[in-house]
Amino acid sequence: MQTDYEVLVIGAGVAGICQIKKLQDMGLKALVLEAGGGLGGTWYNNRYPGCRFDSESYTYGFKFSRDLLDAWHWKELFSPQPENLKYLNFVADKFDLHKHIRLNAAVAKMVWDEAARLWTVTLHGGDQLTSRFVITCTGALGVPTMPAYEGMDDFEGPSFHSYHWPHEPLDLTGKRVGVIGTGASGIQIIADIADKVGALTVFQRRPNWSVPLNNRPITEAEMKDIRQRYEEIFAVCAKSNGGFDHLPDRRAYDSVSTDERRKLWDQLYDAPGFALLLANFRETFLEPQANRDLSDYVAERIRARVNDPAVAEKLIPRDHGFGMRRMPMETGYFEAYNQDNVRLVSLLDTPIERVTKTGLQTSAESFEFDVLVYATGFDAMTGAFDQIDIRGVDAQPLKKKWQGSPTTYLGVMVHGFPNMLMVAGPQSVSGSTNYPRAIEVCVDWIGDLLEHARSAGVSRLEAGENAEAAWTQEVIALQEAMPFSKVKSWFTGFNANVQAADAAPRYIAYWGGAPRYTKTLNQVSSEGFRDINMD
Numbered sequence: 001m002q003t004d005y006e007v008l009v010i011g012a013g014v015a016g017i018c019q020i021k022k023l024q025d026m027g028l029k030a031l032v033l034e035a036g037g038g039l040g041g042t043w044y045n046n047r048y049p050g051c052r053f054d055s056e057s058y059t060y061g062f063k064f065s066r067d068l069l070d071a072w073h074w075k076e077l078f079s080p081q082p083e084n085l086k087y088l089n090f091v092a093d094k095f096d097l098h099k100h101i102r103l104n105a106a107v108a109k110m111v112w113d114e115a116a117r118l119w120t121v122t123l124h125g126g127d128q129l130t131s132r133f134v135i136t137c138t139g140a141l142g143v144p145t146m147p148a149y150e151g152m153d154d155f156e157g158p159s160f161h162s163y164h165w166p167h168e169p170l171d172l173t174g175k176r177v178g179v180i181g182t183g184a185s186g187i188q189i190i191a192d193i194a195d196k197v198g199a200l201t202v203f204q205r206r207p208n209w210s211v212p213l214n215n216r217p218i219t220e221a222e223m224k225d226i227r228q229r230y231e232e233i234f235a236v237c238a239k240s241n242g243g244f245d246h247l248p249d250r251r252a253y254d255s256v257s258t259d260e261r262r263k264l265w266d267q268l269y270d271a272p273g274f275a276l277l278l279a280n281f282r283e284t285f286l287e288p289q290a291n292r293d294l295s296d297y298v299a300e301r302i303r304a305r306v307n308d309p310a311v312a313e314k315l316i317p318r319d320h321g322f323g324m325r326r327m328p329m330e331t332g333y334f335e336a337y338n339q340d341n342v343r344l345v346s347l348l349d350t351p352i353e354r355v356t357k358t359g360l361q362t363s364a365e366s367f368e369f370d371v372l373v374y375a376t377g378f379d380a381m382t383g384a385f386d387q388i389d390i391r392g393v394d395a396q397p398l399k400k401k402w403q404g405s406p407t408t409y410l411g412v413m414v415h416g417f418p419n420m421l422m423v424a425g426p427q428s429v430s431g432s433t434n435y436p437r438a439i440e441v442c443v444d445w446i447g448d449l450l451e452h453a454r455s456a457g458v459s460r461l462e463a464g465e466n467a468e469a470a471w472t473q474e475v476i477a478l479q480e481a482m483p484f485s486k487v488k489s490w491f492t493g494f495n496a497n498v499q500a501a502d503a504a505p506r507y508i509a510y511w512g513g514a515p516r517y518t519k520t521l522n523q524v525s526s527e528g529f530r531d532i533n534m535d
Ligand code: NAP
Pocket: 052, 053, 054, 055, 141, 146, 147, 148, 162, 180, 181, 182, 183, 184, 185, 186, 187, 188, 204, 205, 206, 326, 327, 329, 347, 375, 376, 377, 378, 490, 496, 497
C-alpha cells in the first residue's frame, strides 16, 4: 500500500537531525515533524542564562562527516546554547536538511494499521500523514514539570519554567528574582545571573553535588590540533562508559596513598568537565567508603568557597554521595552565595506554602519578586511519549503498556508497536551518556536495520516478546546493581512532580555503559537481527 512517507521522524533535535541525514543518504522518502518553531530540540528550547554543554564541545558534535568536523570551530571548551543552536543550523544548512523538516508540527496521535502495515500520524490541528516507519527522536528531557503550589497563577510578574525562559531578551538588571530548584539548570541560571540582578533568592530542596566546569575559550591553534586528533578523541569516547573524553584511573583505590589520592583529586577538581567523576578511581563511584572519602573531599572544597559556614553546610548534600545523582557542573556557583544580594532558602527547613501575587510564602516568611523561575526539572525519557497517543497492535496504548516502568528491546523497539523505532529512547544508553555519541551509534544501527528490511523485502518489523523481556530484565538488573539505585532522581525515573513519593523505581536508562551497549547492537545486527520478527 502506498504511504505518504517511508519514514516519519518525530523531533528535530540532535537525534532527529542526525536521523534525517542518514535517511537522506539512504535515499528514503522521509520527513521530520518538529513541534517547535525551529530545529535544535533542547538547544532551541532552553534559552536560560548560563545554558551550555557540560560535555566537551568537540565530543558533542556529529562525527559522521569529516567535512563537518573540519568546517566547524568550537569557540569554548563547553559551548553555550546560542552557539550550539548555530551549530545545529549549520549542519542542517550544510546537508540541505531544512526542506525535510516540518516545523510547528506537533504529533498528537499515531495509530498502527495492521492491515495496511503503516502508521497514521495525526498532528495537533488535524493534519494526517501515513508512513511505513516512525522513528521517535523526542529527546530525554523535553517535557518540563512544574510544582503544584497553590496560587501559582496569581503571580503577577513574569514566571516560567527554565525550559520556557523567554526567547526575547529579558532584562533582569535591578530585578528581584526567585529561582526554585538547584539541579543542572538552576545551578547554571543562578551562577550566571547572580551578579546581574538586584536581588536573588534561591529556593533549594535537596542540594546536589556540583564541581567546577572549568570552561575556557578554544583558540584557532587548539582547534586545529583538535581537528587532527578527532579520531583519537572519538576512540576515547567509544571506550568510556559515559561516552566522554575521560577514562577512569585504573589503579586500585587502596593501593594509592591518601596524599596521592588527594593530589589527584586536586588536579581533577581543576580539570575540565566531568573529570572528577569519570577520570577518578572506579571505587569512588562503586564502593561506599571510597565514595564517602570523595564526598568528604568535595564538601571540604565547598566549605572553602562559601564564606558563611551555615550556608556552606546547607549546600552540601547529606542524602546521597558524590555522583549518585546526575551531577550539575558549575561556574562560580558557590561564590554566588558570597554576594550580599544572594540568599539561599532551604525548603527542607521552611517549605513553600503558596505562591502569591507578588512573590511567595514559605512556612517562615513571605518574599517579594519581580520574576519567578521554576528550574524544577523534567518528566525524563518517557514524558515525551506520554504526550502522544500512541496506539500499537489492537489499538493498545503505549502509555498503558509503559504504566509503572517502560519495557523495550535494546531501547530501540517495543513489542506490540511494529515499525516504531526510537533513537535515544528509554532503556537505551543515551540517558546515561554523552548524548550525541550514543545517538550516532543508534542512528547507524537503525539505518542497517532498515537496509536489511529493504533488501529482504519485508515491510513489518516487530521486536520479539521474549527479547524485549530479556532486555528489560537486563536493564533492571544493571540499575539495581548500581550504587545509586536507591537514590531518587531522574536517573532512577523519579520526579516528585510526577511520581508519588513512595512510587516504585522506574528503569528508564541502560546502565551497562556505552561500549557494552554498542557491542550488543553490533552483535544483534551481525546476527541478522534475529530477535526482530520480520515479514
Ligand atoms: P533536575 O535536575 O531534575 O532538578 C530539578 C530541581 O528542582 C531539583 O533541585 C529539585 O529538587 C527541584 N524541584 C523540583 N520540584 C520541586 C518542587 N515542587 N519544589 C521545590 N523544588 C523542586 O532538573 P534540571 O536542573 O532541569 O536538570 C535536568 C537534567 O537536564 C540534568 O540532570 C541534565 O541531565 C540535563 N541538563 C544538562 C545541562 C548541561 O549542562 N548540559 C544543563 C541543564 C540540564 P529535589 O532534588 O529536591 O527534587
